[in-house]
Amino acid sequence: MGVNRYGTGHVAGLDLQKVEEDLIKQALERNDWNQTRAAKFLGLTRNTLIYRMQKFGLNRKEYRITNEETSLTDESKGAVDLSGERIHWDPEGGMTYGNYLSLERILSSQKPVSSHHDEMLFIVIHQVTELWMKLSLHELTAVLRQIQTDELGPAFKMLSRVARIQGQLILSWDVLSTMTPFDYSSFRDELQQSSGFQSYQYRTLEFVLGNKNRALIEVHRGDPEIYARLKETLGSPSVYDETLKMLARRGFKIPSERIERDWAEPYEPHSDVEAAWLEVYRDVKTHWDLYELAEKFIDLEHKFQQWRFAHMKTVERIIGQKRGTGGSSGVSYLQKALNLSFFPELWSVRTSI
Numbered sequence: 532m533g534v535n536r537y538g539t540g541h542v543a544g545l546d547l548q549k550v551e552e553d554l555i556k557q558a559l560e561r562n563d564w565n566q567t568r569a570a571k572f573l574g575l576t577r578n579t580l581i582y583r584m585q586k587f588g589l590n591r592k593e594y595r596i597t598n599e600e601t602s603l604t605d606e607s608k609g610a611v612d613l614s615g616e617r618i619h620w621d622p623e624g625g626m627t628y629g630n631y632l633s634l635e636r637i638l639s640s641q642k643p644v645s646s647h648h649d650e651m652l653f654i655v656i657h658q659v660t661e662l663w664m665k666l667s668l669h670e671l672t673a674v675l676r677q678i679q680t681d682e683l684g685p686a687f688k689m690l691s692r693v694a695r696i697q698g699q700l701i702l703s704w705d706v707l708s709t710m711t712p713f714d715y716s717s718f719r720d721e722l723q724q725s726s727g728f729q730s731y732q733y734r735t736l737e738f739v740l741g742n743k744n745r746a747l748i749e750v751h752r753g754d755p756e757i758y759a760r761l762k763e764t765l766g767s768p769s770v771y772d773e774t775l776k777m778l779a780r781r782g783f784k785i786p787s788e789r790i791e792r793d794w795a796e797p798y799e800p801h802s803d804v805e806a807a808w809l810e811v812y813r814d815v816k817t818h819w820d821l822y823e824l825a826e827k828f829i830d831l832e833h834k835f836q837q838w839r840f841a842h843m844k845t846v847e848r849i850i851g852q853k854r855g856t857g858g859s860s861g862v863s864y865l866q867k868a869l870n871l872s873f874f875p876e877l878w879s880v881r882t883s884i
């Protein structure tokens with residue numbers, strides 16, 4: 532017996548596929564092309580009949596699938612009407628939704644270390660955050676290039692996207708706050724010394740945006756590849772450093788020690804940089820793109836601060852004043868980060884505008 536792609540075959544010279552097609556055609560003709568009645572006649576559901584009609588090309592114009600009235604007793608009641616659709620039931624070319632997105636790998640990467648129900652929420656929320664951070668880094672790396680080449684148009688779109696991602700991340704604390712201290716304490720010990728403090732994507736994000744701190748890469752010494760990548764980002768100009776270089780290229784008076792320096796050192800605000808931003812804000816017509824860039828930065832940092840604050844408050848709600856699994860003082864450590872700023876003069880200049 533030869534088997535064709537539909538799994539039907541040839542038995543003693545009979546083409547089973549042809550037989551099936553003829554049966555369906557006959558059933559449709561006997562029932563005036565009413566699919567509901569034809570399906571009943573054949574002992575199939577209406578959607579199965581439609582699937583087979585499409586398989587045999589019976590949805591071509593001459594055998595058009597009609598939008599029949601569906602009676603309340605129709606067995607397909609409640610199911611989506613597939614008539615007239617051209618669903619690819621058997622996608623050709625090998626590409627499917629699942630394999631394009633590597634869903635098998637993603638959806639088998641949640642590996643709880645306890646049997647506590649809420650640990651799945653804890654894992655998923657961290658993984659989702661890491662994915663959003665991956666996209667944010669993808670966007671910000673491109674933003675860096677755009678600023679280096681003085682092409683700000685595309686950078687605006689990317690910065691808006693990052694701010695929206697931040698919006699998603701802020702909302703995610705709402706979901707996490709459904710976990711009570713009791714729930715978390717049921718599996719916290721199993722987490723051992725692992726902590727978001729060791730998120731290398733988070734650290735990269737902070738470095739790319741301008742919050743440089745050499746000490747923080749030390750926690751990654753155990754992973755030479757990550758350590759090397761972080762070290763490189765630490766020693767490269769941040770988005771803000773590149774912006775100041777651009778301001779200098781455009782003729783603003785930017786102190787040379789702000790545009791030629793050891794990039795791994797934390798940035799220190801300077802009154803001349805604030806004066807340059809004041810010039811931008813005082814004549815936005817002339818400096819519209821710089822003004823727009825400054826506001827995108829403020830938007831992004833504002834959201835970043837909201838994320839940090841919501842994290843700190845959620846942590847306080849769940850573990851109170853306990854130490855963190857990463858070894859820090861916990862809430863007090865997170866509070867310190869609230870005072871950090873990626874774009875300090877963009878905040879201070881607001882007092883003078």
Ligand code: HEM
Nearest residue numbers: 656657660726727728730733846855856857858859861868
């Ligand atoms: C029950 C929920 C959570 C608790 C109790 C918690 C607790 C903490 C604590 C205490 C710290 C300070 C470092 C330490 O000693 O561990 C920390 C840092 C951190 N957590 Fe969480 N966290 C939670 C959820 C999350 C989630 C969902 C994320 C998302 C990825 C996250 C990302 C981070 C990051 C990136 C840091 C480092 C912050 C910095 O160094 O400024 N945390 N967390």
